[in-house]
Amino acid sequence: MSGKVFLIGAGPGNPELMTLRALRMLQDADVVVYDRLVSDEILAMHADGARLIPVGKAPKCHTVPQDRINEILLEEARAGHTVARLKGGDPMIFGRGSEEAAYLTAHGIAVEYAPGITAAQGASCSTGVPLTHRGLATSVQYVTGHRQADKVLDLDWKRLADPDTTLVVYMGVANIGQIAIGLMTENLPGSTPVLAVGKATTPDERRLVSRLDHLAADVREADLKAPTLFIIGKVVSLYAERPVDQILEQAHG
Numbered sequence: 001m002s003g004k005v006f007l008i009g010a011g012p013g014n015p016e017l018m019t020l021r022a023l024r025m026l027q028d029a030d031v032v033v034y035d036r037l038v039s040d041e042i043l044a045m046h047a048d049g050a051r052l053i054p055v056g057k058a059p060k061c062h063t064v065p066q067d068r069i070n071e072i073l074l075e076e077a078r079a080g081h082t083v084a085r086l087k088g089g090d091p092m093i094f095g096r097g098s099e100e101a102a103y104l105t106a107h108g109i110a111v112e113y114a115p116g117i118t119a120a121q122g123a124s125c126s127t128g129v130p131l132t133h134r135g136l137a138t139s140v141q142y143v144t145g146h147r148q149a150d151k152v153l154d155l156d157w158k159r160l161a162d163p164d165t166t167l168v169v170y171m172g173v174a175n176i177g178q179i180a181i182g183l184m185t186e187n188l189p190g191s192t193p194v195l196a197v198g199k200a201t202t203p204d205e206r207r208l209v210s211r212l213d214h215l216a217a218d219v220r221e222a223d224l225k226a227p228t229l230f231i232i233g234k235v236v237s238l239y240a241e242r243p244v245d246q247i248l249e250q251a252h253g
Ligand SMILES: C[S@@+](CC[C@H](N)C(=O)[O-])C[C@H]1O[C@@H](n2cnc3c(N)ncnc32)[C@H](O)[C@@H]1O
Pocket: 012, 013, 037, 087, 088, 089, 090, 091, 092, 093, 094, 095, 117, 118, 119, 120, 122, 123, 169, 170, 171, 172, 197, 198, 199, 200, 201, 202, 226, 227, 228, 229
């Protein structure tokens, strides 16, 4: 009898941000296949005796190619195991979860999902900067700043350069200069505020406030490293240097 695969979003790093469903699935698994972005505290919550298989990917350094990850999941499920495929953030947002699920279902393996808090939401609530706000942003767009095999970024700059939308750039550190220029070329003002958040929701979280026309230089100077995301738009003007829970705590005693 074949086993099954749980495609689990582990959230942005803080273990408290995992869902109960994600935790239950992780604890039901006898094999855990996990990414680099999954924190040690989360990994430590696996069931006693579960086998751990790291398949982490670092930028420009694919430790285990995606095809091989698919095969590992299939082999483990075919061997009758319950497999937790543990991914950072949400498995269906820049996580290739849907590719893995398609491969497994095409081979007759059952897949179940646990959504995770994506990095944008984690960074937003950690810093107190909303992604939408009445009068500042009526919508939000998530975009990847990364292209396969160092190809040129060919994003739809016109669509992205909307002053009434918050833009969240994932995987953008290496190409942030190109991204800023693309947006400014389509008339997003150079004064547009930007908040870069590294390792959001973890004890090592880093924040950098900048503006579009200084962004590349500021990121270089701060030596920001992945995982970092960029929140670009007028909502960043609400940044108060303190996490929103501290502000609420103070307001309500
Ligand atoms: C391959 S994508 C995975 C996204 C993930 N599936 C999610 O929903 O958050 C990796 C990128 O997500 C962002 N990211 C993930 N975790 C993060 C964190 N804790 N802080 C800041 N950015 C993070 C970074 O932009 C990183 O380069």
